[in-house]
Amino acid sequence: MEFGGDTGLWQRKIAESKEGVARRLVTIEALTLLTGQSILDVGCGGGHLVKEIGLAVGETGKVVGVDSSPEQLESATLLCEGFPQIELVNGSATDLSIGSGSFDSVASIQVLDYVPDVDTAIGEMRRVLRPGGKVALISVLWDHWRFHGADPILNERIFEVWRDHCKHQMLPLEMPMKLSKVGFQGIVQKPIGFINSHMHSNAFAYFASKLVAAFAVSKGIAQEDALLWLRQLADADKSGDFGFVSMPVLTSAVAS
Numbered sequence: 001m002e003f004g005g006d007t008g009l010w011q012r013k014i015a016e017s018k019e020g021v022a023r024r025l026v027t028i029e030a031l032t033l034l035t036g037q038s039i040l041d042v043g044c045g046g047g048h049l050v051k052e053i054g055l056a057v058g059e060t061g062k063v064v065g066v067d068s069s070p071e072q073l074e075s076a077t078l079l080c081e082g083f084p085q086i087e088l089v090n091g092s093a094t095d096l097s098i099g100s101g102s103f104d105s106v107a108s109i110q111v112l113d114y115v116p117d118v119d120t121a122i123g124e125m126r127r128v129l130r131p132g133g134k135v136a137l138i139s140v141l142w143d144h145w146r147f148h149g150a151d152p153i154l155n156e157r158i159f160e161v162w163r164d165h166c167k168h169q170m171l172p173l174e175m176p177m178k179l180s181k182v183g184f185q186g187i188v189q190k191p192i193g194f195i196n197s198h199m200h201s202n203a204f205a206y207f208a209s210k211l212v213a214a215f216a217v218s219k220g221i222a223q224e225d226a227l228l229w230l231r232q233l234a235d236a237d238k239s240g241d242f243g244f245v246s247m248p249v250l251t252s253a254v255a256s
C-alpha cells in the first residue's frame, strides 16, 4: 500500500487517535530514552514519534526519521518544525545509507509489515545500532484485525482483498527468530490489542474503515459495494452491533 493522498491523511489521523498514541507510549517506554541520545525511527510517517522522541533527547541529542513516502515526510517536516535535533530523510528501510553503530535505539511502528524483504530491513536496523542499543518494533497480527457488524459475506469479500494491503500477515510470530538471527538478544514481546465498540470521529476504526474501503475499490471491489459496507458499519454502530478488533504486538530487543 502507498501512503500518499487520502491514504496518508487517514494513516496520520490513525496516528493521532487514542490507540495511535498508546502505540507510541509503549514504544517510548521500551527504549528508556536519555537526554543526548541518537534515535532512528524507520518509517516515521507523519513524524509523531520523531517529535516525541525529539522532546525527550533534547537539542544535545539526534532523531532521524526515515520514510519512503515524500508526502508523509512533508507532513512530518511541518510537525517537527523548530526542532534542530530532528532530521527527516527520504529513504528505504532496506538501505538506510547511515553509518554502522550510529544509534542508541531504533524504533519502527507498523512499517515492517509492508516491507517485502523484511530480513534485510531488520539486518539494517542491527547494523546501525551500537552494541547494547535497543530496538522497539510494532507489527500487527493482521489475521485478527477485523471489523464486525457488516453483512458477513460482504465483510469476508472486503477482508479477502484487504489481505493484499501488506506483505506480512502475522509478522509478530516470526519476529523473535528473525531478530535473533541477526544478533539481537533479550527479546520481549508485548501485545497491545484493543477494541473499538464505536466509530466516533476520532476512533482508530473510523479512519481504518475509510482506508479499507478505498483499498478494496483500488483492487476491484465495486464502489457501491464498498459504500454499502461502510453504511452497514455505520448502521451497526447506531444499533450497538459494531465492533473493531486489532492486535498489534511490540517486540523489543537488545543488539549484542
Ligand SMILES: C[S@@+](CC[C@H](N)C(=O)[O-])C[C@H]1O[C@@H](n2cnc3c(N)ncnc32)[C@H](O)[C@@H]1O
Pocket (backbone or CB within 6 Å): 003, 011, 012, 015, 042, 043, 044, 045, 046, 048, 066, 067, 068, 069, 072, 091, 092, 093, 094, 108, 109, 110, 111, 114, 115
Ligand atoms: C502504517 S504507516 C506508519 C507510520 C508511522 N510509523 C506511525 O506509526 O504513524 C507505514 C509507514 O511506513 C512507510 N514505509 C513503507 N515501506 C517503507 C520502506 N520500505 N522504507 C521506509 N518507509 C516505508 C510508509 O511510507 C508509511 O509512512
